[in-house]
Amino acid sequence: MTQAETKVDYALMAKTAISRVTSLTESIEGVTQKIKMCREAWCDYGAALLAQRQLMPSNNEFGAWVKANALDTGLAKSNVTRSNAMWLAANWENVLAEAKALKHHSPHNLRQECREAGYAWAFDHAL
Numbered sequence: 001m002t003q004a005e006t007k008v009d010y011a012l013m014a015k016t017a018i019s020r021v022t023s024l025t026e027s028i029e030g031v032t033q034k035i036k037m038c039r040e041a042w043c044d045y046g047a048a049l050l051a052q053r054q055l056m057p058s059n060n061e062f063g064a065w066v067k068a069n070a071l072d073t074g075l076a077k078s079n080v081t082r083s084n085a086m087w088l089a090a091n092w093e094n095v096l097a098e099a100k101a102l103k104h105h106s107p108h109n110l111r112q113e114c115r116e117a118g119y120a121w122a123f124d125h126a127l
Helices: 010-026 032-056 058-069 081-092 093-098 107-117
Strands: none
Touching: 010 032, 032 058, 032 081, 032 093, 032 107, 081 093, 081 107, 093 107
16 A cells, blocks of 8 residues: 555644654653653654555665655654664564553663663564
């Protein structure tokens, strides 16, 4: 199934999510609810990227799509951050199960924290 067939604009979904991430990150210090909301927004961003990625198995094609839609700017500038956002989306249920023990909200720091805690699913390199 192609993106045209699904009629889902994953670029718009990702842009909306990263906009929420940016807004929440600016005022997140010490506010537990905003940490949760920021994690959710990162998950939404990663889910949109992951969905589009499944439509574009070519690394070059997917990379071009990310750049063409300006999804590689600001807090999502790093390809490691984008990859970790997709990892977060793929492992969302695992992260939710451990949410009370986790301190971070960014996908990179969350994944690192999960690895340091020894969660096997945090080491998945498939994404």
